[in-house]
Amino acid sequence: MDIRKLPNLGALRAFEAAARQESFSRAAEELFVTHGAISHQIRALEEELGTPLFARHGKRVSLTPAGRTYAACVRDALLDIARATQALRAGARHERRLVLSTMPSFAARWLTPRIGRFIELHPQLEVELRCSISLIDFTRDDVDVVIRLGNGTWPGLHAEKVLDEVFFPACSPGFNGGKLPAQPGDLRHCTLLRSVDEPWQPWFEAAGIHDIPEPRSGILYEDSAMMLQAAIDGQGVALVRRSLATNDLAAGRLVRLFDIDSAYAWDYYFACPPALLKTQRVSAFRDWFMDEIALFRTEYMQLERAHTIAA
Structure with a gap:
């Protein structure tokens, strides 16, 4: 089979649309061309194939038996091309x-x-x-x-x-009117912000503090970024992750308290x-x-x- 002898793809698309719609006018609307363009392409296709594909009844058209058989084959072939094109585009987009x-x-x-x-x-x-x-x-x-x-x-x-990750206390530079804790023990007099993932006790142990209990009051933040924002807003001292707090420390929105870290598991x-x-x-x-x-x-x-x- 010589693929070079295939009919024009535009003519086949016009024929498939006209066969499916059983109307040259509706096919023209679908393909955004004129009625005359559809009529001309199908007439040229019929001449190339040597057989009528449509019977004309004034302004109405109907498929001939040969046209109906050919339309089914052309539709399947165009659908295969459409599917292959979609898959190729999807692969490229992926x-x-x-x-x-x-x-x-x-x-x-x-x-x-x-x-x-x-x-x-x-x-x-x-x-x-x-x-x-x-x-x-x-x-x-x-x-x-x-x-x-x-x-x-x-x-x-x-x-x-x-x-790796470590924790340390930080707060807004304006927290408590700017009078920030000077020693780790001063945290017992501060509002300590709480997070599900950052309990205070490991840091207390690293700092050698044994008489400050884990805070139990105030909001318990499920998301560390939300707790960090609360600290920026001056609501208390937060035990922050280094990875999350660095940008705010560099920008001056947060101040690190003390040179004591606690490691994360x-x-x-x-x-x-x-x-x-x-x-x-x-x-x-x-x-x-x-x-x-x-x-x-x-x-x-x-x-x-x-x-x-x-x-």
């Missing part, structure tokens, strides 16, 4: 679409202020950022990369530690299926993300030095 998943607090305070730089470097990618504290099932969920706190033991995944991990790591979109994001992590470490070290000098 390669341009990068879906990231991380915790709401990390997204709000760390990733969102920085992700614009990645988009500027890769404008061809469509980036979708999803926020969830739930674990991701890569076999079911439409996600390319996760950034999660954990221990990194996720079978079948490429998981690499990118950042989990670390931040970059994770994805090994096959996805080889794709251009995920590889590009990983390279950018690792550069941003290195920049973050440098920025925080500078903040720590400035805090030590000020203290």
